[in-house]
Amino acid sequence: MWDYIVVGGGIAGSVISSRLIEQDHSLKILLIEAGPDVSSRTDLTYVNSTNLIMGDFDYNDQTVPQANLNNRQIGNSGGRALGGGSVINTGGWIRGDKVDYDLWAKTVGDQRWSYDSQLPYFRKTENWCDPKQHPDQHGMDGPVYVATPSSTGREYPLRDQVLESWRQIGVDALPELDANAGRIQGVGAMYENRREGKRQITSSVYSLDGVTVLTETVVDSIMLTKGGADGNDVQATGVRLANGTEYEAKRVIIAAGAYRTPQLLMLSGIGPAETLAKHGIEPKVEMPDVGRHLADHVMYYMFWKLKDPSLGYALGSSNPLFSEQQFGLGNANDFITSTVIPQDEGLALAIAKDEADQAAEGKGDGFNDPQHPLYMENFILYVPLPSADPIIPVDGTHITTTMVSLHPTSRGSVTISSRDPRAPPVIDPRYLSTEVDRHVWRTALRQMASLVASDSTILGREVIASETPPSAFAGRPLSNARDVLEDDAYLDARVAAGAISTYHGQGTCAMGKVVEPSTLRVRGVQGLYIADASVIPVVLGSHIQAAVYALAEQAAVLIAQDQQ
Numbered sequence: 427m428w429d430y431i432v433v434g435g436g437i438a439g440s441v442i443s444s445r446l447i448e449q450d451h452s453l454k455i456l457l458i459e460a461g462p463d464v465s466s467r468t469d470l471t472y473v474n475s476t477n478l479i480m481g482d483f484d485y486n487d488q489t490v491p492q493a494n495l496n497n498r499q500i501g502n503s504g505g506r507a508l509g510g511g512s513v514i515n516t517g518g519w520i521r522g523d524k525v526d527y528d529l530w531a532k533t534v535g536d537q538r539w540s541y542d543s544q545l546p547y548f549r550k551t552e553n554w555c556d557p558k559q560h561p562d563q564h565g566m567d568g569p570v571y572v573a574t575p576s577s578t579g580r581e582y583p584l585r586d587q588v589l590e591s592w593r594q595i596g597v598d599a600l601p602e603l604d605a606n607a608g609r610i611q612g613v614g615a616m617y618e619n620r621r622e623g624k625r626q627i628t629s630s631v632y633s634l635d636g637v638t639v640l641t642e643t644v645v646d647s648i649m650l651t652k653g654g655a656d657g658n659d660v661q662a663t664g665v666r667l668a669n670g671t672e673y674e675a676k677r678v679i680i681a682a683g684a685y686r687t688p689q690l691l692m693l694s695g696i697g698p699a700e701t702l703a704k705h706g707i708e709p710k711v712e713m714p715d716v717g718r719h720l721a722d723h724v725m726y727y728m729f730w731k732l733k734d735p736s737l738g739y740a741l742g743s744s745n746p747l748f749s750e751q752q753f754g755l756g757n758a759n760d761f762i763t764s765t766v767i768p769q770d771e772g773l774a775l776a777i778a779k780d781e782a783d784q785a786a787e788g789k790g791d792g793f794n795d796p797q798h799p800l801y802m803e804n805f806i807l808y809v810p811l812p813s814a815d816p817i818i819p820v821d822g823t824h825i826t827t828t829m830v831s832l833h834p835t836s837r838g839s840v841t842i843s844s845r846d847p848r849a850p851p852v853i854d855p856r857y858l859s860t861e862v863d864r865h866v867w868r869t870a871l872r873q874m875a876s877l878v879a880s881d882s883t884i885l886g887r888e889v890i891a892s893e894t895p896p897s898a899f900a901g902r903p904l905s906n907a908r909d910v911l912e913d914d915a916y917l918d919a920r921v922a923a924g925a926i927s928t929y930h931g932q933g934t935c936a937m938g939k940v941v942e943p944s945t946l947r948v949r950g951v952q953g954l955y956i957a958d959a960s961v962i963p964v965v966l967g968s969h970i971q972a973a974v975y976a977l978a979e980q981a982a983v984l985i986a987q988d989q990q
């Protein structure tokens with residue numbers, strides 16, 4: 427009999443297992459991970475690794491066709507290895523804004539989840555590169571090292587022009603360029619959880635000594651018994667593997683991620699009644715919210731041709747700077763810039779339209795809050811990203827702008843396609859299904875045009891020649907021309923044709939609906955807990971791994987304390 431079985435050895439599962447055994451060395455903990463241990467592989471380690479997205483350790487899920495993205499199926503990556511997302515993710519360390527965490531606490535009615543209450547857990551995770559920077563906000567001796575380009579000796583040739591151009595359109599630098607201190611509006615340094623360029627796999631930087639780890643082992647379902655006076659008390663007693671083996675435990679913690687945690691609940695008989703009935707699964711606890719409220723951040727990028735590539739601004743140019751060793755230690759950008767979408771008439775109209783639609787169609791899920799500040803995140807990468815259309819060689823002629831909508835109000839769902847735990851879940855994020863989200867993207871494209879393609883900025887005047895658009899838009903690049911910026915249909919079409927996922931699925935077993943905020947226990951079930959990205963109840967304007975680390979740190983405390 428195990429004291430704990432943790433299902434999923436990803437970011438949250440590794441942190442929780444590590445912290446539980448650290449609190450009590452006598453515990454018997456079994457951590458079960460579907461993928462292999464890849465900690466000694468070198469083809470995942472550095473920024474130039476090619477075995478990441480769509481590689482050997484990516485679930486490489488696809489969404490169902492997305493109505494507002496030209497019916498495209500959107501790739502939704504997820505790590506399938508010990509370490510989960512930390513094995514293939516990009517390493518951006520972006521905590522998000524205080525207001526999001528405070529909304530989280532308000533939404534679930536529990537101050538444990540406010541920014542100030544989560545701050546000790548953010549700090550517990552971090553080993554910050556600069557001990558003098560906001561020491562009240564950052565941890566200095568946690569397992570995860572966090573670096574900036576400048577702390578690794580990387581300052582890119584366009585750095586000053588980018589900073590100045592943001593200032594020229596009214597976007598200032600954050601204090602100490604720190605976008606991880608509770609405020610995101612403005613320009614901050616790009617933080618990455620790489621140590622001397624190396625990826626930090628969670629299960630390697632958090633010690634699992636004393637934890638029994640089973641890799642390449644898929645859990646089929648949670649074993650549940652029904653008892654009590656009325657026969658309705660449900661108790662988790664262990665897990666059943668896909669190969670039929672059963673392990674008993676006093677407590678089971680599910681940390682299988684935003685797509686596979688709801689899948690596992692449904693396969694165990696916890697979920698919407700009609701889904702369980704459709705697949706012939708014996709219902710144990712009817713819970714319609716399992717798999718609902720899925721949120722994900724949409725990303726969109728564009729390529730910009732430089733006026734004079736010989737100036738050596740982009741990777742692939744003959745600039746000798748880029749051959750220096752430190753330029754291999756992180757992604758090719760200096761800054762992350764978050765801008766707020768103005769609370770103007772356009773936004774008000776979009777909100778009114780969505781409210782009317784939701785009333786009519788009953789689509790509101792209680793978490794959409796368009797009154798909350800809506801942020802757009804912007805990066806300038808000094809290299810063209812890999813792309814099928816247009817194909818841009820890394821020859822120093824182009825840079826990339828990337829945007830991520832941090833507070834989408836669209837919500838989707840995850841469900842199961844079969845009783846097989848290895849079958850991919852059915853993922854429907856319903857990207858851009860609200861007018862607010864479409865309005866946000868139009869506003870963001872206009873802002874990007876004013877940053878890189880207008881006379882108002884150094885970038886627009888001196889550095890960038892024009893956009894190199896996908897073939898469907900050849901002859902009509904994004905520019906600062908009125909006929910482009912005022913053409914909503916054109917702006918919508920650009921995003922519909924090119925938007926992709928940022929792989930930040932969250933909210934599918936939401937706290938306050940599926941799990942108790944004070945314990946992370948699954949409602950109506952003794953001995954069963956969830957702690958991973960699936961429990962985040964409001965969309966976080968972050969890249970969520972920092973939030974998942976902090977959540978898991980606190981989960982290890984709350985679950986250990988829970989006297990059920």
Ligand SMILES: Cc1cc2nc3c(=O)[nH]c(=O)nc-3n(C[C@H](O)[C@H](O)[C@H](O)COP(=O)(O)OP(=O)(O)OC[C@H]3O[C@@H](n4cnc5c(N)ncnc54)[C@H](O)[C@@H]3O)c2cc1C
Nearest residue numbers: 434436437438460510511515516517518645958959969971
């Ligand atoms: C390509 C990519 C890039 C990203 N870039 C960034 C970034 O730059 N910055 C950032 O902050 N975030 C980034 N993210 C997001 C971040 O990595 C995830 O949000 C995070 O990993 C979620 O943590 P988790 O613990 O909830 O789930 P995961 O880390 O996904 O872990 C879930 C684990 O459960 C295992 N599992 C699932 N089902 C079963 C089962 N039935 N039996 C046994 N094991 C199971 C999985 O194999 C997996 O290892 C990125 C993600 C991806 C995929």
